[in-house]
Amino acid sequence: MNDLVFPSSLFARLTDSLFSSPLESCAILSANVARGEKRTRYLVQNIQIAPDNVYRRRTEFEAVLEPSFVVSGTKKAQRAGQSVVFVHTHPGTDGHPQFSVVDDKGEGLLREFMARRIPACDHAALVLAPAGCAARMLGTSDEMRVIEVGRNLSIRSRPVERVLAKPFDRQIRAFGETGQHIIQQLRVGIVGLGGTGSVVAQQLAYLGVTDFLLVDPDCVEPSNLNRVIGSTHESVGVPKVAVAASLLRSIRPSIKTEEIQDTALNVAIAKKLLDTDFFFCCTDTHGSRAILSQLAYQYLIPAIDMGVIIATHKGHVTHVTGRVQMLSPGLGCLTCAQVLDADAVRWDFMSDKERKQDPYFAGAGEPQPSVVTINSVISSMATNMFLGAVTDVPAQSRFQIYNGIEGTVRSVNARREAACIVCSERGAVGRGDTWPLPGRLNG
Ligand SMILES: [Zn+2]
Ligand SMILES: [Zn+2]
Known part of the structure; x- marks a missing residue:
């Protein structure tokens, strides 16, 4: 399983910005890649919050971005050869959210777009709820762990439950x-x-x-x-x-x-x-x-x-x-x-x-x-x-x-x-x- 890793300061900035609205909200992140032998870590380095005027449609249950924002939001990553992480919220979900059927469909299109735009990298998707999150490799069912590191190490995605002896x-x-x-x-x-x-x-x-x-x-x-x-x-x-x-x-x-x-x-x-x-x-x-x-x-x-x-x-x-x-x-x-x-x-x-x-x-x-x-x-x-x-x-x-x-x-x-x-x-x-x-x- 691959990891999506945030420094604490960036994770706080992302969640504070996105949950300041009761509506579904989006952001585009760029991440550096760290390839280990067993897994790859995607290290979040830059956050772009979608401003209010770049949504084509936006309610509590749905958000669709203008394509021009997706193009401009991925430009920096393209120049630096970084991976892109597409983020959206499920503001009404308790606990850890799940990707919806609508998410699956949207990501399929994004995956095709990104394969042309930054073909050297794999990309990811992150869905955030107020008290949990889930991530996966873009347009696939390959789940990722979401980890926040700073004074503490916190696993923000659903932890794997092991038997407690x-x-x-x-x-x-x-x-x-x-x-x-x-x-x-x-x-x-x-x-x-x-x-x-x-x-x-x-x-x-x-x-x-x-x-x-x-x-x-x-x-x-x-x-x-x-x-x-x-x-x-x-x-x-x-x-x-x-x-x-x-x-x-x-x-x-x-x-x-x-x-x-x-x-x-x-x-x-x-x-x-x-x-x-x-x-x-x-x-x-x-x-x-x-x-x-x-x-x-x-x-x-x-x-x-x-x-x-x-x-x-x-x-x-x-x-x-x-x-x-x-x-x-x-x-x-x-x-x-x-x-x-x-x-x-x-x-x-x-x-x-x-x-x-x-x-x-x-x-x-x-x-x-x-x-x-x-x-x-x-x-x-x-x-x-x-x-x-x-x-x-x-x-x-x-x-x-x-x-x-x-x-x-x-x-x-x-x-x-x-x-x-x-x-x-x-x-x-x-x-x-x-x-x-x-x-x-x-x-
Ligand atoms: Zn969703
Ligand atoms: Zn130092």
Whole structure:
């Protein structure tokens, strides 16, 4: 099933404008395309509301646009090679609307028109009611999910209902059946299955996530056995993604996993995340953070990034700091938060050969301290933030700083630069495949 994805600001603008009239109303959207291996995401980038004077006929039950508006409304998309989404309302419908026979007929004509006008793209139709919506590929019965992303991830079309098993009873009492249904239908990516990622994986499985993409290039080393959840003395030499996958299946055999033993520094590997709905960034390199941060905004896939630092000086611990930050349209990115070190990003993107030739490359530093208890605090904060973003759990913060010495957690507003190349509307937000991603292009 393909997805029609809106940044929250655009979804609010569309619904506010269209439902300001009691009559059936129309809009024409243009969307960038993001092609994953399993599905395509249509990323809404521009909205044109049909003004009152472009309706040929308009009542509470019907709206017919002047053909000249359809031509002018699709001009921008045609120039940019974008997909077009035709939107209309069913203002009197309770709950999720359905496409009518009249809609089927109108869309058949639009489909023929669009096949001539922008033949390189597929197009879509969206019908909105005040409390729900439905979308499909234009003129077909191929349904699409409608997803809104911002501070939260909300599925606006009818969610697929899955059986709610007994083990989830206690948490359904906390966040309701709807929340549990949503958790069970999201495909979640975890990049990095070490000290923090392995904890996140375990917690998500207990929460009911059923479908995982696991990415990590490394195998378990003896020095990892103090903190990689699921590892045993027999795990040395085993890929971390395999350790995580067997941990998840031991929790629930029905859990599906795809394991990729490779680095997200490679653009082709990072792009595997296009087939996820949400992902966690649990790596410890600046380069992978840079690429994953941009991917979250560019492809409208919300992510949570986390980091832990235990700093020492002359044998004494001076700082124990953790950061958990959600990356999604409307929230500041890692560049704005000044988390990324430009030199470190550059080194991470180099091949081994290029590094040897770089006079400034310092090589891998000393191993950093890492402790299971601190990692678990930060990972739990991240999974809680995920619950706040996808269910009704009232967890408001999207950026938290942990101070392990004082024992405090502070919620901060992420800085957001108006002209940021990553997280501003002039930047990567919703650009999909029309923009390149930073990173290593091959191997
Ligand atoms: Zn209709
Ligand atoms: Zn930014």
